Amino acid sequence: MSMTEEVAQHVHLYRGIADTHTHLILWQTKEMDWKALFQTCVDNGLELALDVGTNTDTFEERLSMVSQFDQLYITDGLSVSKSELPADDLKRRLGELEKQVAEHRGKGKLIAVGEIGLDNHFEYGGVQAQKELFAAQLDIAKQFDLPVVIHTREADPDTYSMLAGAKLGRAGIIHCFSSGWEWARKYLDLGFYISFSGNVTYKKSEPIQEAAAKVPTGRILAETDAPFLTPQKVRKYPNWSGFIGYTYDCIAALRGTLPEELAVQVTQNFRTLMGLTK
Numbered sequence: 501m502s503m504t505e506e507v508a509q510h511v512h513l514y515r516g517i518a519d520t521h522t523h524l525i526l527w528q529t530k531e532m533d534w535k536a537l538f539q540t541c542v543d544n545g546l547e548l549a550l551d552v553g554t555n556t557d558t559f560e561e562r563l564s565m566v567s568q569f570d571q572l573y574i575t576d577g578l579s580v581s582k583s584e585l586p587a588d589d590l591k592r593r594l595g596e597l598e599k600q601v602a603e604h605r606g607k608g609k610l611i612a613v614g615e616i617g618l619d620n621h622f623e624y625g626g627v628q629a630q631k632e633l634f635a636a637q638l639d640i641a642k643q644f645d646l647p648v649v650i651h652t653r654e655a656d657p658d659t660y661s662m663l664a665g666a667k668l669g670r671a672g673i674i675h676c677f678s679s680g681w682e683w684a685r686k687y688l689d690l691g692f693y694i695s696f697s698g699n700v701t702y703k704k705s706e707p708i709q710e711a712a713a714k715v716p717t718g719r720i721l722a723e724t725d726a727p728f729l730t731p732q733k734v735r736k737y738p739n740w741s742g743f744i745g746y747t748y749d750c751i752a753a754l755r756g757t758l759p760e761e762l763a764v765q766v767t768q769n770f771r772t773l774m775g776l777t778k
């Protein structure tokens with residue numbers, strides 16, 4: 501059996517559910533046919549998904565992919581790993597980002613800048629280069645009045661102070677939230693939404709689980725970050741949007757609600773944040 505058929509056997513979704521962070525082009529690196537599998541998601545109730553960018557040079561290809569499904573939206577941005585590129589190359593890519601955002605915002609598919617941020621787990625180009633790349637893209641988001649999708653790993657103090665200092669016109673998403681409630685509360689105070697991924701289902705994730713239980717109903721989101729961070733129950737497989745139901749089950753149990761209700765709520769939250777009308 502192919503990987504596509506194998507993962508499809510374990511699809512677990514609810515009607516109206518959303519996956520607020522996925523990387524469709526990377527599904528293919530795990531031998532999963534993204535188009536067949538996304539169709540399976542739609543057939544099983546997935547209402548929307550956000551395909552998140554990490555590099556400007558894949559934007560056109562990704563745009564042609566998301567254009568094939570009404571349920572798909574897209575972001576554009578340079579992930580923190582790009583901070584290790586030479587300065588002139590980065591400058592060129594930032595110019596490219598600005599051009600792509602200017603051309604595609606307001607046309608229906610491109611709705612946010614990301615993923616952008618800071619990562620002290622991996623050094624990449626070093627703290628200074630990471631901060632410069634992050635700041636430049638916060639400026640672009642602000643200039644075009646778009647929400648941001650934030651990646652932050654072992655870097656909350658700097659991420660928080662840069663977001664607070666940026667005085668963004670729109671809020672955004674703290675993606676794959678992996679800290680505890682104290683940090684969640686600070687990001688919430690800045691107006692951010694908190695998105696939980698498959699790692700909330702893992703053992704030793706108590707601080708993340710505590711945050712998932714406490715984030716206000718109107719500000720919670722859920723994502724796969726596929727093909728990474730597969731939920732515990734199906735962890736031997738690569739991740740895809742069809743597995744997001746397992747993460748909703750976990751979060752709903754922590755909050756004492758039903759996954760069906762959480763699904764409706766998250767989809768509504770995402771629409772509110774992104775200014776989408778149904």
Ligand SMILES: [Zn+2]
Pocket residue numbers: 521523552615725
């Ligand atoms: Zn991601």
